[in-house]
Amino acid sequence: MKTCLALSALLVAATALAAPPTAENAFHIRQANSANSGNHATGDILVWGIQSVQPPAGSPGAYVYGTSGICPTGKTCDSFATDLDWFKQRLYERDWTLLPHQYFASTPYNAALTGSWRLLLSTASNYSAGNTLTVQTPTLGDVGAMPFVESMTVSGSGLTPTLQWTLPGSTPDGIDLMRIRVQDNSHPVTVEARNGTPRSFAQSDLIWQSPALPSTNFTLPAGVLNYGTSYSISIDLAHTRADGTVAARSSSYFDFTPIDPATLPTGVGNIALPTLKPVPTTDGLLAGPVYGFHVQDVGPDHITFIDPVVATGFSYATGAGDPNFKAVQVASDVGDGLYEVWTWDGTAWLQSADGVASGASFDFTAHGFATGVDRFQIRGIEASANVNAFDVTGFVTGLSFVANGNFTGTMQAITTVVPEPATWALWLAGAAAVLTWRRRRT
Numbered sequence: 001m002k003t004c005l006a007l008s009a010l011l012v013a014a015t016a017l018a019a020p021p022t023a024e025n026a027f028h029i030r031q032a033n034s035a036n037s038g039n040h041a042t043g044d045i046l047v048w049g050i051q052s053v054q055p056p057a058g059s060p061g062a063y064v065y066g067t068s069g070i071c072p073t074g075k076t077c078d079s080f081a082t083d084l085d086w087f088k089q090r091l092y093e094r095d096w097t098l099l100p101h102q103y104f105a106s107t108p109y110n111a112a113l114t115g116s117w118r119l120l121l122s123t124a125s126n127y128s129a130g131n132t133l134t135v136q137t138p139t140l141g142d143v144g145a146m147p148f149v150e151s152m153t154v155s156g157s158g159l160t161p162t163l164q165w166t167l168p169g170s171t172p173d174g175i176d177l178m179r180i181r182v183q184d185n186s187h188p189v190t191v192e193a194r195n196g197t198p199r200s201f202a203q204s205d206l207i208w209q210s211p212a213l214p215s216t217n218f219t220l221p222a223g224v225l226n227y228g229t230s231y232s233i234s235i236d237l238a239h240t241r242a243d244g245t246v247a248a249r250s251s252s253y254f255d256f257t258p259i260d261p262a263t264l265p266t267g268v269g270n271i272a273l274p275t276l277k278p279v280p281t282t283d284g285l286l287a288g289p290v291y292g293f294h295v296q297d298v299g300p301d302h303i304t305f306i307d308p309v310v311a312t313g314f315s316y317a318t319g320a321g322d323p324n325f326k327a328v329q330v331a332s333d334v335g336d337g338l339y340e341v342w343t344w345d346g347t348a349w350l351q352s353a354d355g356v357a358s359g360a361s362f363d364f365t366a367h368g369f370a371t372g373v374d375r376f377q378i379r380g381i382e383a384s385a386n387v388n389a390f391d392v393t394g395f396v397t398g399l400s401f402v403a404n405g406n407f408t409g410t411m412q413a414i415t416t417v418v419p420e421p422a423t424w425a426l427w428l429a430g431a432a433a434v435l436t437w438r439r440r441r442t
Contacts, residue, residue, distance in 0.1 A: 019056035020133035021064045021121045023103070026050045028117060028137040029246050030109060032145055036253035037388065038183050038204030038232045041106055044145050048117045048137045049091060049104030055123060062123040066091030066103045066194035069120075072112040080118065087113060090195035091121075096206040097184075103194060114140035138245060144172020146250040149235050157259040159225045164217040165235050165252070173248060177238040180210040180218055185230040185255065204232050227260045230391065255391035311387045311413035313340075313379035314395065319408030322401075324372030326365055329398035333358035335385035342377040343369070349377060365402065372402040377414065387413070 028048040033040045048068065055062035069088040071077035077085045091103040103121065107113065117137040124131035147168035155162045163180060183204035193199040208224050225231060234251040241247050318324060330339050341353040341362045353362050364373050378397065381387055388394045401407070 018130040019058055019123070020131055021053055021055050021062075021123060023050045023053040023119075023121055023133060023135065025052070026119060026135050026137045027245065028140055030114075030140055030143055030145060030248040031106070032148065032248075032250040034148055034234075034250075034252050036232055036234075036251075037185055037230075037255050037391075038253070039188075039202060040204075040251075044109040045106050046109055046113055046140070047104060047106040048119075049102060050119055050121070050135055050137075051099055051102050053093065053101045053103045053121055059123060064093075064103075064194065065120075065122045065125055065127070066093070067120050067127070067196075068105055068117050070113055070115055070117045072110075073115065074112065080120075090193055091119070092191050093194050094191045094203060095189050098206045098209060109145070111142075114142070138241065138247075140247060143239065143247045146173075146175075146237050146239055146248040147171055148250045148252045149237065152235055152252060152254065154254070154256065158261065159227070159258050160220050160222055161225075161256065161258075162217065162219040163233070163235065167216060167237070171237075171239070173239040175237050176240040177236075177246070178213040178216070179236045179238070180213070180220070181206060181234045181236055181251070182208040182220070182224055183232040183234070185232055187229070225256075225258050227258050230255060230257045230388070232256075255388055255394070257388075257391050257394060259396075311395065312381045312383055313377055313414035314397065315375065315377045315412050315414060316397075316399070317375040317409050319410070321405070322374075322407055322409055323403040323405040324364075324374050324401065325376060326372045326400045326402045327361050327363040328376065328378070329361040330356070330358055330378060331396040331398055332394075334387055334395070335380075335382035338380060339378050340380040342379055343373055344375050352376075354380075361398070379414065 026048075027050070028046070031045050031047045033042050033045070035042055053064055053066070055064055067088060067090050069080060069086040071085065072087050075085040077083050080086055089105045089107060091105050093101065093103050095101055103119070116139045119135045119137065120127050120132055121135070122128070122132035147170075150166040150168055152163060152165040155164070167175065184207050185204045187205055188202040189205045190200050191203050210218060232253050233256050234253045236249055236251050238246045238249040316325065316328075328341065337358040339356045339358075340351055341356055342349045343352045343364070344350075352364075352367060356362050364376070365371075395413075397411070399407070
């Protein structure tokens, strides 16, 4: 009798395990990611997978394996298990706050891999039939790559910044959907391989996305961002299929850390952030976005604070027709809080000051530059300070100018020694914010 009961229990357990996982909303997207801090692959890629993967109801703690495969264009594929013509890739799980239990994979764009991917999700490592859910993704066909936005501008450095962007001049298939997505860099999720050799890595957590946007500007609502947290914010442009699912998408990223007004010097206000152009990838390059400014009404009686990968210094340059720089003050206190000021003599950079403390000013007109300077550098930031040059609020610098006018210049983060202005773009990466501090006349 005991033997019969034991066999019955085993049979019940086996029956409970012999059930496939559940999942919904398979996807296949031609994705373009600009350079980012979220650890997302950059450039033109294919990404496919499925949402909300769950173990069967009878085995809520079961481990769910995942793999995928496609028969490339021009191949004739037979058995998925044995035919080597199948192009296979294991799936990874990421548990985003906004999209929990997503299983996905990606590869650089390849036209031969734009058909329908076969997804296998199983509670058995051998993908036995009774334990396995098989799903086909949508096809992509010849959908074109979605370009990045031409430029993007951020206004306001607090918890509810306003974003504006310029659409690309043309797209292969049209823009059907625009969204803003916010990812938390400070609290990443662990992405784990669900087949084969164990592997895991961290990615920023997708915590929020906007509804479909009708225009090219949007203010983040209260409650999305918090002080003390670093975010990657993307402007997403998408072309959709007839059923509304995304076929091609570009994500133009920038980093943003809200600035608590209580941490700024007394009297600082009128925060305006820069215009930037997305960088397609940082692979093989020491380059990042160039952050341009369009600040009206600068002059000798105004201190204009600007802020911009880990940076060890920053280069500053005026735009055409701008007044020269009169003085500089570093408001951010990073590393040991001591900085160097370098000036350009026409052929080389020369050190003009050492040990300039955070909050102190260096006046160019009082140190041999009677008419000010049109470019200079702040150096001496320790790499260990981890100043993120892709964060538009990461390093605040105060500037005054020799005359009234506008500031349309640039600020770029130095990631190595800069040889000369003609080759700055090869060596610089940057992110910048502008804060205007109007001093009362005395």
